Amino acid sequence: MPPVRGRVGRPRRRPGRLLADRGYDHDKYRRLVRAKGITPVIARRGSPHGSGLGVHRYVVERTIGLLHWFRRLRIRWEVRDDIHEAFMTLAAAIICWRRLVR
Numbered sequence: 001m002p003p004v005r006g007r008v009g010r011p012r013r014r015p016g017r018l019l020a021d022r023g024y025d026h027d028k029y030r031r032l033v034r035a036k037g038i039t040p041v042i043a044r045r046g047s048p049h050g051s052g053l054g055v056h057r058y059v060v061e062r063t064i065g066l067l068h069w070f071r072r073l074r075i076r077w078e079v080r081d082d083i084h085e086a087f088m089t090l091a092a093a094i095i096c097w098r099r100l101v102r
Contacts, residue, residue, distance in 0.1 A: 017041050021057070066095050 033040040
């Protein structure tokens with residue numbers, strides 16, 4: 001059996017970087033994030049667009065758009081968390097299956 005790749009030890013539970021848009025451009029937020037040992041990557045207000053954060057944001061917004069194909073997930077009707085999570089899991093499985101079939 002080949003060795004398992006990756007770093008030795010417990011997996012890190014905290015992200016290395018935090019990506020945020022201009023709405024969070026304040027020294028207070030940068031200090032709070034740095035105090036947790038996370039590098040903030042926050043777009044500056046007044047700077048031209050093109051910070052590169054849009055590449056990551058596109059992935060998130062595309063994923064939310066794919067989940068909105070399922071009418072039941074657009075508006076959360078379920079009161080219980082476990083039922084909503086089951087529908088989210090089912091939707092993710094269907095989306096992956098559709099991508100793999102293509």
